Amino acid sequence: MTDTATLLEVRNITKRFPGVIALDDVSLSIEAGKVTALIGENGAGKSTLMKILSGVYPDFEGTIYYKGETAKFAGPKDAQQQGVVIIHQELNLIPYLTITENVFLGRELVTQYGTMDKSRMRKRTQELLDRLKLKVSPDSQVFKLKVGQQQIVEIAKALLTDAELIIMDEPTSAITGAEVEVLFDIIADLKAQNKAIVYVSHKLDELFRIADQYVVLRDGKSIESGEMAGMTQDQLIGKMVGRKIEVMRKTTGRQDCEALLEVENLSLKSRLKAGNVLSNISFKIGKGEIVGLFGLMGAGRTELLESIFGLHPAHANGQVLIGGQAVCCDSPARAIAAGLALVPEDRKKDGLVLGLGVKNNISLTTLEEMEKLGALNDSQECALADHYIRELRIKTPSKDQTARNLSGGNQQKIVLAKWLATRPKVLLLDEPTRGIDINAKTEIYKLIIRLADEGLGILMVSSELPEILAISDRILVMSEGRLTGEFLASEASEDGILKKAISFKQ
DSSP: OOOTTEEEEEEEEEEEETTEEEEEEEEEEEETTSEEEEEOOTTSSHHHHHHHHTTSSOOOEEEEEETTEEEOOSSHHHHHHTTEEEEOTTOOOOTTSBHHHHHTTTSOOBOTTSSBOHHHHHHHHHHHHHHTTOOSOTTSBGGGSOHHHHHHHHHHHHHHSOOSEEEEESTTTTSOHHHHHHHHHHHHHHHHTTOEEEEEOSOHHHHHHHOSEEEEEETTEEEEEEESTTOOHHHHHHHHHSSOOOOOOOOOOOOSOOEEEEEEEEEEEOSSSSSEEEEEEEEEEETTOEEEEEOOTTSSHHHHHHHHTTSOTTTEEEEEEETTEEEOOSSHHHHHHHTEEEEOSOIIIIIOOTTSBHHHHHGGGGHHHHEETTEEOHHHHHHHHHHHHHHTTOOOSOTTSBGGGSOHHHHHHHHHHHHHTTOOSEEEEESTTTTOOHHHHHHHHHHHHHHHHTTOEEEEEOSOHHHHHHHOSEEEEEETTEEEEEEEGGGOOHHHHHHHHTTTOO
16 A cells, blocks of 8 residues: 555545535655655645644544554544644643643653652653753743744644654744754754654745655645655745745835824833833834834834733833824723724734634624624624625635634734724734735735725734835834834845844844
C-alpha cells in the first residue's frame, strides 16, 4: 500500500458540515524525515484536514493509513498516543492555568504515591521554554501572556510528546522573527530524527525555506502535490487560487491632511511591574490617512490601541482628540460614541462570538438601534447583515451560518462589518490580516484603502513589513513602549524600519 518512506496517507477524505462540504475526495501522503507544506487559500480545507489527521474530527468519509495500517483516531488524545500531535492555530490553551499546567494537561506526571509531581513537571516545562527561548516563568498564567507567547506555549506542548508526525497550523502567525528562527532550528532537529512535519502557513517565504514538498488544496479538493525545489511563489499562488493574484498596493500617498485623531503624551503604567508599558506617545492621523504601526513583540503596539480605545482607564493617562475635540476614552462605550472602532488582534477570542451566526455577530455593536418594543427588529438586523455580506463579499451559505464554520478571512470580514456598522471616524486595526491567505489579504487591503478614500482615519498594526509598506501613507515605529521612528511610506525601507524597531533593545 505505501512505500517505506510514507508515514501517513489519506485517501478520498470527505468532510461535511451543515450547508458546507469542507473536504471533497482529498488524497495525499506524508513522508518521514520531511516537511510537507499544505498550501491553500482560507476556506480551502487545510485546517479541517489537519483536525481529521489529529483526531479532532473523528467522523469523516475516506481512509487514513498510518505506518502502513488503516487508522482512525477517536480523539486528539488517541492520536497523541499513536504519535500524531497538532499545534493549533486557534491556541488550544486554558487561560487561567499556568504554562506548566497547560503543557501537561491530560498527561500529568505522578509521584510514587500517586500525587502530581509538580516539581518534575515544572522542571521539564522550564527546559522546553529554554529550548524555545521564551523568557517567562513556567508558573505564569496563560491569560497574562501575549498571543505570540501563547503560540510558543502551544509549540512547547507538542514538543513534550515523542510524536512521529507533528502538524503545525500557522505556527508563526503571532511570533517574532527571532522566535521563528528558533522554531526553524527545532524543525531541522526533528527532520534529522526522521520525524514527519506537516506545515500550514500563508507565508510562502517560510515554506521555501523549510519545506521539502507541497500539497495544494483548493475549494476542499486536493489539486496537486510535488517537490518544492524548482517552484516559484507565483507558481504556487497560481495553483492555490487557479488564477494570477496581484498583491494590492497603495499607489497614492496622503500628506498634510486635516488631523482627525490626535494622541498626546499617552502613557500606560504596567500592572505587573514598576515602570510604564507606554511612555509619552504622541502622533496624529489625518482624515483619509492610513498610518501603519510596526514594532517587535513587546513593543506595546496592542497596548497603545487598547489604551486609545479606553480599555485601560485606571492605568493610562494622556489625551485623545478627535476632530480637534478632546474626548473621554475611559471605556470602550465612550470610545465608540466618540467615533472609534477597534478590530482586535485575536478575532476568535475578542472579535467574534463563534457560536452565533453571521447576522448576530454583525449586529452586536448596534443592538440599541435594532431594538423595537424591547425585542430585536429581525428585518432590520437581516438588512444590516445582507448589506455587509454583499459589501465585504463575505462568503457564507447564509447569514445564519455559525461564525466558527467560516474561514479566517471571512471571520475577519465579519469583525470589520461589526465595527463599520457603528459608522466610525477612526478605525484601529490590530493585525487585520493575521492568519489569512494572500487572496483574502488583498481583499482586506482593498477594503482598508477604500475606507480611507471615504474619509476614515486608519491606524493599522502589522508584524509584516511588506504589508506595512504596501498600504500605508505613513509608518510609525515602536520599541519598548516608545515611538522611535516615523517614515513616509514612499521613503521607508525594511532595513530603516527594523533599525528603529530595535533602537531601545540591549
